[in-house]
Amino acid sequence: MEKVYNSKEIEEKWRKYWIENKTFSAKSDGNKRPFTMFIPPANITGSLHMGHALNVTLQDIIIRFKKLKRYNTLWVPGTDHGGIATQNVVEKLLKKEGRTKYDLGRDKFLEKMQQWKTETGSTILDQLKKLGCGLDWDRLAFTMDESRSKAVKKAFIKLFDKGLIYRGKRLVNWCSRCATALSDIEVEYEDEKSNLWYIKYPLRDCSKYIIVATTRPETILGDTAVAVNPDDNRYAKLIGKIVKLPLVDREIKIISDYVVDKSFGTGAVKVTPAHDAVDNEIGKRSNLETIEVIDIGGRMINVPSKYLGLSIEEARKQIVKDLEASGFLVKTEDYVHSVGKCYRCSAKIESLMSEQWFLNVRKMSKKAVEAANDGRTSFYPQSWKKPYVLWLENLKDWCLSRQIWWGHKIPVYYCVDEKGKRTDCKPVASFDRPSVCSCCKGRNFVQDEDVLDTWFSSALWPMSIFDWGEDENNEDLRYFYPASVLATGHEIIYLWVARMVQFGLEFMKDVPYSDVFIHGIVKDKNGKKMSKSLGNVVNPGDIMDKYGTDALRFALAQAAAPGRDMQISEESFLAARNFANKIWNASRFIIINSQDIGELDKNIQTFELADEWIIVEFAATASKVKADYESYNIDSAAREIYDFFWTKYCDWYVELSKIRIMSADLNVKKRVLSILVYVLKLTLQLVSPVMPFIAEEIWQILNKGEKSVGIISESSFTEIKDGNSGSVEKMKVLQDIIVKIRILRSEMNISPAVWIEALFNILNERKEKVVKENESYIKQLAKISSIRFGRNITRPKNSALVVASGFEIFLLLEGLIDIDKEKARLAKEIALAKQEVSRTTLRLQNEYFIKRAGESEIEKIKLRLSEAKLKIEKINESLKFLG
């Protein structure tokens, strides 16, 4: 074995092994408990970023842990066609060639997309493999493959036939850059500096006017009312009066509406139902006319020729100028407000009227809320439930159609006449082009040109991966649905999580998963979100190459407190790599020493204190770690393992084992090595979900190539017998003595090469036995050449004093001792002990404490007091002795 853990070679070996052996393939099996997860389908445009790495690492940890627990685990991989995002990427590529998608035409463009998908779509999958993800690769799914496409059509048709999907001209979010409508959650808001313009609207029948404040002067031309709050005394008399719209002289009414905030601006608001969501609502309530003045290209329409065809920006400038010139502009204030941006291209979003397909979500969202409230879906951490429910409760209908080319074409067919003109017959939704119109018996149809929101297919994912589209009642679907847990970041709770639940309840009559594990977002070391534009992206691939995949996984796991964002930097990967190396070297030590001892003891009868201790400590760690894995506290699990292995197993147990490993008695050596291996193997199992590569490598060496670390039975996982017998307490006594001697050695600058004689004055009978029985531990770890026990040993000359755990220990330091130093050290010790005495005495004198504190608590304090007193006494004696 090499001295340093060589992650590259070893990882490559097991990566291949798991895939070739189909270690993570699963078949439905009624005799086994299923445990199902599916990967959030990764966009084919993407390469793996830290967020993915975190997300899939956590899932892999869960799946590997459940596999250890002998569930029939299945984790389904997949990719997403990614709708607008993907189309944009290819459009950009075309742009570099100086072409647009229109130059190619729809069919050619889609061909290009397909071709591009075949070329790059698998990079992310290769990276998942590199990470070691225990996915069932035979089940790889793509949102636009045949089975998934069938699911999309089926779902659409069902909803359509139920009357839940309807077409209507509504106010939608329009991205003019992407040239498509977007749903409400696809709009991101950003604060932007702008102005608030105060504009006079003169009353028709007198010289008075009402002033409105607006950030959108260009939409004046589409105003169909001015609204005030019904309780606003200032305007009470004006309600119902007519004002003339500046610049065009069109007459509109002053109305009242409760949404108007009296304190904002002037308390009067211009109402443009065609281009503002709030205004649209007001318009509906007051039956206002809707005048569209901006088209989908962002150009002015239905306006005087002067403004016709101007862009929004141009129109704004011109209109402000004209208002000013004609005296309608009262004042202009600086103003910051949030502006909607496209979540895919960051272009400004316009609210405008457009005919689109919508899904009525009222009933579905209600059912999803119920499922959250009665616990059929639980959130980890729980704090996400509230915003989730709130969102569902206020959900508006989902705009499903997108005016892009890449995606699932909406399966709606319109009856057309010979000339291709749509007839008045009702459109139908169907899998294939209908042969005859049920209404007019016509035989000509055209399909809707639009495609579905990419999230529509994502919402069906938990069902579609089990071929719901092909057969709603197939075995896999029955066995593996619903999944057990969905792990995802909080950025797609609404876009994805909530919709899967709604569709699951709608089509499967059951939630798609019972647990939703929300993890945080990976940020850079300055707390900034990683993004290409900021240039602070840390590529997981680079980290894997540099530090090893296990190191990447461990660092991410260790930082992944549920629901909390994490800052991660190079140092954390380095620390994780060091941990991997520690595991490697401890194992190496054990393996090297095991070579000449033949078969290990399977049934050890005699345990030393340290043996019992490490077994008990392991059992405690294992139970905590298992509970942590179960409750998605992966960070805590990682830390527990780290702490156990490094500080308990390596620093104490392995060190103590060396006494016996060097023993001339082969049986002694064999026995301790058997325990070392035993605990090591169990630890490897425990860590294998997080660090599968190194765990597998060492496991296979220890087991001479037998089975994978991931598929051993659970029984050995819990086989540990609790040694009881207070071994932890006993070890504490010895550790205390060892540490205190080490401190002294360090303070006195005594070289580790020097072995010291020691005299142990027994002050506490109860601890005498433990120490005498295990004096070799002290000798070995504190470098003591010999120990003489006694009861009334007086302090020898040239000795240093340590009072620890019921012993007064004199270390013979002939020639090494510096009397002044020793005095100073003892003085410091005595000061600390005095503090302890006063602290504990005070507590014990406190009658409330005595009355209310538990008995064991009081005992503890008493013990501390008496130990401190004893210490003072002994140190004082020594000081007197030193003169």
Add this chain to the structure above:
RNA sequence: GGGCAGUUAGCUCAGCUGGAAGAGCAUUUCCCUUACAAGGAAGAGGUCGCAGGUUCAAAUCCUGCACUGCCCACCA
């Protein structure tokens, strides 16, 4: 405007069913001791955001405030 998190050592974070402040990294000292210098032993470094309250006892529970971050909102 509403909601949710966070505020503990120079940095990243544990600890929060209330009973002597912890880890990793960085830093100081000693040590290349035949598993590991990607290591070992020891040290220094915190009035646990602020102000109240509950309690014998508060980093931990309660209230308020401040700051930071995120999410939602009908920011004309």
